[in-house]
Amino acid sequence: MKIGILGAGQLGRMLALAGYPLDLDFVFLDPATGACAAPLGEHIHADYVDEHALTELCVSVDIATYEFENVPAKTAEFVAARIPLLPPPNALDVAQDRLSEKTMFDRLGIPVPRFMPVATREALEIAVRNVGLPAVLKTRRMGYDGKGQAVLRTPEDLDRAWAAIGGQPLILEAFVPFERELSCLAVRGKDGELRFYPVVENVHRDGILRTSTPKLDDPLQAQAEDYARRICEQLGYVGVLAFEFFVADGQLLANEIAPRVHNSGHWTIEGAECSQFENHLRAVAGLPLGSTALRGPSVMVNFIGDVPPNAELAAIPGVHIHHYGKSPKPLRKVGHATVTAADDDALQTRLAALQALVAQVNAGA
Template sequence: MSPRPLAPGSVIGILGGGQLGRMLALAGAKLGFDMHVFDPEPDCPAARVASRSWAAPWADAGAVEAFADRCDAITYEFENIPVEAVEVAAKTAPLRPGARSLELTQDRITEKRFINEAGVATVAFAPVDSLADLPAAIAITGLPALLKTRRFGYDGKGQAWIRSADDAAAAWESIGEQPAILEGAAAFVRELSVVAARSVDGVVKAWPLAENVHQDGILKQSTAPATSVDDALQARALEIATALGNGMAHVGVFAVELFDLGDGQLLVNEIAPRVHNTGHWTMDACGCDQFEQHVRAVAGWPLGDPAPHSSAVMTNLIGHDVDDWQALASDPQARLHLYGKRKARKGRKMGHLNRLGPLQDRG
């Protein structure tokens, strides 16, 4: 039997107060919920649009418990929240998604093994705990290969390519000589992502695949629905998302980053157990966007219809791209979303822009 859905006026708490938390808070308010935010930074973007904000270190279990005590359900906006803080919150209010989604995705080795155990393919990989482990790892993955820290990497941070055995020592040093994973290179033709949601009663719905372009390790642009995607490829993406969502017992939105090998095969790169940058296009091109959908799932409501009414090109505004806000706001074809961050700096996501177009037939 499914839990009773939360009524409008209930309190939903968000662990984390960045731009994803901000957009979740706005979406929840639209549905009539009081959105509370917990983040170590008192002036975080989400705090300034929430009904109430709480500022304390993640390690302050008393503060986390006090926050959770005011909430009817709790979610999180990014995967690097300490599991200990999440477990404290979960003792007081329903946590959606649960701690298992974090535990499986915070460590890249654990994540890759989980994906394979769910019957989904990835590139070859091997754990690396010391420089001495690299030769054996290279024998498994081949070269070139990508060395990544096992934990806390994002937007290309904590990564280094090894193109010959002579690169190994420098790569190990560049990632801080931390526990790592070595991943074989994928011969992909493009990067895709599927953003999906799973309800409390296990229903999985997904938006069309998006095609993604990265710059300096950071997502620059997503085009959705991706071109040249037939029904079989979209169905395979939904099959992958369903297997992984069910395997995590996930409740809420999650994203699966994919390598398209061009022959109908998809390899999973990684899972994000939350709303995702490659789903931002849904805010203007779909009747139910990823943020509303996540709130619906967390509240135990039926999932909305993810079908798009338009195509979209989402462009991230990174660093001082945001300085052109007046020109961007003057573009009648653009939908501008700014995150309320106080200072622009290199590599920092400051907002995004959605440009809509007609919805084209796939194929």
């Protein structure tokens, strides 16, 4: 089977690495020159709205998926009219608009922070009166890793925030003084079977994910699974879906979904019986789903800006290195490592050694 992937970033790269042992081949469509997944398959170098290139993709593959959630809706519709595109385009459509996303959560009875749409400077004043301060003003579309948002703590912050991101569709959300950030990764097959990985505790800095740690027997596992199930069934979902939550007062508040494999699931390559990447491919290809069970204690550490030297990384027991084939650049995700161990004490020792290396690299940047 040949699978088309819209996008050829690191997620596409890891999908292909998981797919070749299953005898799957890949064709990527991505406008970027030197896209990091390109060496792992055929690369159609074209814009996402190039209908000639999209037609070339459709006639050369059996099914298609995406690793980039901002694929234009027009592109998804074009592909889905010709070959199976999974997850379904409606999932992409909802996830691309924070207002549509939050409205769906609310409609399905999934708790969310207070929110209001904002279209004008005057509407921002009204939203602040209703939502309260502190709050976060976000673009409804695009924006990731902390981009496209501004924190409002006092009324004096409104002008600054509007100058930075105003003049486009926005959403104001109540600021959540969260205790933890969790994500739940679900995978749903074509037959409707749903499996869940252990919830993951995430740590962000500067809006960028730094570490993800799977938590066995977390008290919020069942609640997270219930909410993810509602989303998957509502959307008729097929593939891996990531659902990100804030934990406030011991309860989950929905933040956002990602209709694709997700950074907080990279630990599954070494830490789970079947990785999120293999399970996504199994799902969209109509194969039986693999086990989502945890193999043992593990944690994922992102490499931001640059990767520590291979020799020093490889000297730490239990460290599994993943380069993305990207050139170093400040605040760019250029790779990650998964740390594994037989017990939590050994895991923490190895993690501390890895983070010390990462700190050295960041200090020298």
